Amino acid sequence: MFAYAKTLRDNRRERTGVLFALPVVLFLIAFFIVPTVLLFVFSFWQSRSFVLVPDASLTNYIDALTRPAFRQTILTGLTIGLGTATVATVLSYPVAWFIAYRTRTNLLLYIIMLSWFSSYLVRIFAWRTILGTNGLINSALLSLGVIDAPLEILIFSPLAVTITLVHIFVPFTLLLLLSALRNVTPDFLAAARDLGASRMKVFFRVTLPIAYKGFVGSFMFTFILAAGDFITPQLLGGRTGITTGLLISNQFRQTGNWPSGAAMAFILMAVFLVVYFVLVQVLRWFRLSPGLRFHPPVEELRAEMAQAKEA
C-alpha cells in the first residue's frame, strides 16, 4: 500500500519536473539544437555568386582543407589556443593551490573574479595600449635606450593575441582549477607525503589523477575559448595572427561564403575534439589518468607468489 502511494507521489513529482523543464528544453531545441543542425546541413550547401544552393557535397570541406592558407589558420589557432591554455593553467595553479589550502575565506577568489567581469574589450584595448608601436613597453624601452626602433613583434602578432587571451581567460581557468582542487582534500596530500612522496610527486601521483576531470576541463575550456576567439586576433593579430575563428567570422559578416564558413566551423570543432583525445591519450600514456591499474590480475600475482615460494 505504502509503496504504491509513494510511487504515485513520485510520478506526480516527476511530471512537475518535466513541466518545469519544458520551457528551457523548448528554448534550447529552438535556438541551440535546430541552429546547430541547420549549420551542419548548411556546411554541405554551395554558394554560387551569392546565391545559396542546397546540395550534399563535401566540396566545402575539401576546399578548405586543401587550401594551405586555411591550414595555416588552424595552426595559428592551435598555437594561440594551446599557448593560452598552457600559460593560463601554469600561472593559475599556484594561486588556486594557495586559495584551496592556505586561505580560509574566498575573498581572494572574489577579487580575482571581479577582474573577469571587467569587460573583455577593455582588456584587449589595454593590451593594445601596452604592447602597441607607441605603447608603454616600446616607449619605455626606447627612452631607456634598450632598443633603437619600436619592437613590432609585440603588437599584431600571435604573441600579442596570446598574452591578451591569457589575461582575459586566466580568472576563468583559476575558477575551474580551484573547483578541481576542492576534490583533493588536504588529507590526500598529507597521506602521500607520509608515504614518502616529495611535493613534485604528490602533484603527479595524487593531485592530478584525483582532480583529473577538473584539470582536463579547465585546460580544454581555456583552449576552446582561446582558439575559438576571433575578436582578439582581429584587433591584435595582424597578418600573422589570422586564426580559423577570424576566417569563419569574416565569412559570415562580410559578403562571405556562408556554407564554406559553416564547413570551417565544423572542421574547427573536429580539431577541438582531436586535441581533447590527444590530451587524454597523452595523460594516459604518462599514467596520470585515474582508473588505471598498475598490477597484473590477482590470479597472476598469486601464481607468481606460489612460484616464488617453491623456488
Next chain:
Amino acid sequence: MTFLTQPVRETDIVTMRNLDKSFGTFVALRDINLEIRKGEILTFLGPSGCGKSTLMRIIAGFEAPSRGELLLHDQDMTRLPPERRPVNMVFQRYALFPHLDVFDNIAFGLRIRKLPESEVRTRVMRMMELVQLDKMASRWINELSGGQSQRVALARALVNGPEVLLLDEPLAALDLKIRQLMLQELRRIQESTGTTFVYVTHDQDEAMILSSRVVLMDHGRIEQVGTPDELYFRPRSLFVARFLGEMNILPARIVEASDSGVVARFEGGTARSATAQPGYAREDGTHIAVRPEAIRIAPAPENAPVGHNACLARIAAIEPIGGRVVYSAELPNGTRLRAQRIRDGGGADFSIGQPVLLSWEPNAMTILRD
C-alpha cells in the same frame, strides 16, 4: 625551565623533549616530554582539543613544534619533512586514493621508494594476506565498506615497515560492532608484526583495551602517563580521576599526616589511607576519589559509630542497568555518591529514602593532591 638531557635509551624509538606548539595565540601543546618505546601500543587519550592530534601530526612531520626537539633514536628529526621519516600514518577518514585500486594504494609507498616491482608485489601480497584483503586486490576504493577501507589504510601504512605506526582515531568512523572487531584485529596485527603503534583516540574504552601505555592529555599538557591500570586505579590528578570511568570525588582536608598514612576529613566522615602519602601535611586541601564499584552499601546501623572510610547516607535514586544497579546516595550535606552493585536477578536491595552505610577499602581509594 629545566631541559631534560638524559641520554636516549636503546628501547626508545622516538623521544620528545620540551615540545611546545602554538598556533597564533592558541597554545596547543606545552612542554611535552615523552618517549615512544619499541613494540608498545602507546595511546594519546584526551577530550577534543587537548592537543593529542597535534602531537601526532608533529611526530608525522605535518607540523613543526614551536620549541623543543624530536629525536628518532638519537638523531634529531625535528625539521625532517614527513616523506623522510620512517613513520607512517593511518588517517581518521583513511585518505585512500580514489584513483587507485586496493593493490595500488597499498603499493604506493613502496613504489615511491622505487623498490623493485617484484619485491613490491611480494610485500603487498603478504600484507594483504595479513589484513585479510587478499580477495580485494582489484577493488576500487569506492567499492569498499568502512571496515575494509580501514584495513586498506592499515596495510598501506604498515607495508612500508615503519618504525612507528600512527593511528589517528582510526575507528571513529566505524559503527560499534565493526569497531569491536577491528580492535581485536589491530591487536592481532600489532602482535604479528611487532610494529610500534601510536594510537590517538578520545574513546577511553579503546584506550583501555588496546594500550600498553596511555598518555592522558588535557589543554595541551600531559596529565599522566602509565599503563591503563595505573591510570584507572592510581590517578594522579583530579582530571585523570574524572576522565576515566565513573568516579566519586569528595573535597577533603588532611587532619593527620604520619609515616603510616594520612587521615582526611570530608563532610560526612573521614578517610584513612592504607599507606604513607609523602608530601602531605596537616591542613592541606585535597580530594578523595572512590570508584562506584568499590563502595559497599549496607543498611545503616543504629547508633553504631561510623569508622574511617565510611559515611552515612540516604538512597536518593536507583538506576538498574542490566546486570548491575547504581544507587545514588545522598550525604547529609546534599552531596551524592554513586555506588554500584552486581544484580543477581530480582529487584533492588534498597529502596528510595532508606538510610544506608557506605564504606570502602582504604586501598580502593585515592587521595588526590589539589
Next chain:
Amino acid sequence: MLRAYVWLYLAFLFLPILMITLFAFHATSALSFPFEGFGLRWFREILGNDRFIGALKNSVIVASATSVITCLLGTFAALAFPRLSERPRAALGFLGFAPIVLPGLFLGIALLVLFERLGIFRSLVTVIIGHTLFCLPFFIETVRTRVAYFDAELELAARDLGAGPFTTFRLVTLPILMPTLLAGTILVFALSFDEIVITVFIIGDQSTLPFFILSMMRRTVNPTINAVSVLAMLLTLTMLLVAGGILWMQRRRAIQRRVSDKEIPQ
C-alpha cells in the same frame, strides 16, 4: 614566496585595467607616460556623443530583458532537476550546459543562419535570444547547487505539514531561493552587458555598448575608449558588488541563525 607570487598574479590581472582607468582621466590624448595631468575631458566628450548614449540605452534594454527571461527559464529548469529521475536529469544537465562548451563564435553563426533562414529580422530581440542562450548555463549552474542543497526534504516537510504545492513554493521554496536568484540574475545582467562575440553576428542596425566600443576600436586608437571602458566597468562592477553583497548578507544571516540555534539550551 607563494604569497609574493599571488601578489604578482593580482598585479598582472589588475594593472592593465588600472592603467585604462588612469588614462581615462588623462588631460591630454597621449596614451603613454609621463602623465600630463588629470581632466574629465574624455568623459565630457563621450557623454555628449548621441551614439554612445543610444548604445548604452540598448545595452541596458538587452541586459534587462535577458536577465528576466533567463531568470524565468533558468529557475524552472533548476527546480526541475531534483524532480526528475536519473536519465532525464542527466539529459537536462547536459543540454543546459552544452551552450558554453562551444565557443561563442559557433553559437553566433548558428543563430545567424537560423534567423536568416526563418526570415527573422535581426534586431535587439535576436540579440536578447542569443544572450539568453549564452547566459542560461551560468544561471542554471548557480541556482542548481542551491536547489540541490535544500529542495527535496524541505519541500516534503512542508507538504507533510499540509501545505499545497503552490503554498509550499510561495512560502518555502521562493524565500530560500530569492537571494540566489537575485544574485544569479545580476550575474546574467553583467554577462549580457559585456557580451560581444555572439552579438556581432545577430545584431541589426542598432548598437550595444560593446558593439559601439568595438567599432571605435576598429577605427582608431581614440582616448575616449578609455572613458567608455571606465563607465562600462563601473556599471558592471556596481551590479556585481550588489550581487556579492546580497549573497554575503544571506550567508551571514544563515550563520547567525545557526549560531543562535546552538544557544538554545537543550
